[in-house]
């Protein structure tokens with residue numbers, strides 16, 4: 001567990017960047033909340049922020065990063081190509097719009113937000129160029145299932161650095177995780193708290209009591225021990241602090257094993273499994 005001792009501990013990718021294991025998600029964070037949550041997170045030691053063009057808060061993220069006075073190079077900034085912008089030329093225009101809103105000349109990772117049929121291959125070609133031009137230090141995908149990844153890998157020599165998917169003990173897609181690990185694609189868990197919908201599960205409460213941690217901390221720690229990058233979202237600074245206070249304990253092998261039985265394919269977000 002040596003690699004995950006603080007929010008800044010990072011995991012290597014196949015594209016010569018390393019990703020801090022803990023990031024702040026900002027989906028559904030309204031502009032003012034988003035600005036203050038990013039500032040709080042950076043003050044509390046987070047160095048990884050996950051936004052997307054569709055979240056409508058790239059400007060607030062960019063402003064908070066600048067106002068934090070933390071050097072840009074020390075922050076891992078991720079944004080995503082929205083579905084309506086997929087395609088080669090439109091993706092090239094979309095990254096420029098995102099960079100302008102973020103107020104930076106590069107992102108650390110640019111992700112295809114969703115495997116849109118008939119568009120995703122061209123989008124990936126654009127991401128190859130975006131990477132070549134240095135507008136993104138690394139590129140990856142999100143919501144890609146095994147067939148989407150196989151298709152991409154068969155048509156491009158650039159392997160995605162990361163696949164960001166919904167992942168938590170209640171949606172524990174071990175086949176996808178194994179596939180990504182075999183191909184050298186880092187898996188990142190979005191909605192690691194199951195969007196707040198499973199926090200009251202008594203089994204989590206029982207573990208939380210036994211480790212002297214909170215229910216959210218148990219779920220975040222589970223992702224870290226699975227070797228995932230994890231991006232919980234909160235707009236409340238106390239929770240942002242709580243969600244990062246997960247580096248001083250370890251869930252035992254026995255408890256990790258019992259959490260493996262919790263999977264129920266429970267999705268809180270969109271379902272890419274039937275996208276052809």
Ligand SMILES: NC(=O)c1ccc[n+]([C@@H]2O[C@H](COP(=O)([O-])OP(=O)(O)OC[C@H]3O[C@@H](n4cnc5c(N)ncnc54)[C@H](OP(=O)(O)O)[C@@H]3O)[C@@H](O)[C@H]2O)c1
Pocket residue numbers: 024025026027028050051113142143164189190191192193194195196199216217231232233234235236239240242243269
């Ligand atoms: N690529 C994609 O398609 C995709 C899809 C979904 C999400 N994401 C990314 O993943 C991030 C996280 O996922 P998410 O926002 O869906 O859900 P999440 O992080 O699983 O859960 C967020 C919810 O839990 C609450 N919460 C946070 N910390 C808590 C704590 N310590 N105790 C109790 N409640 C807590 C938050 O409320 P408060 O804010 O009020 O604290 C919010 O309602 C997103 O923000 C986004 O960056 C990506």
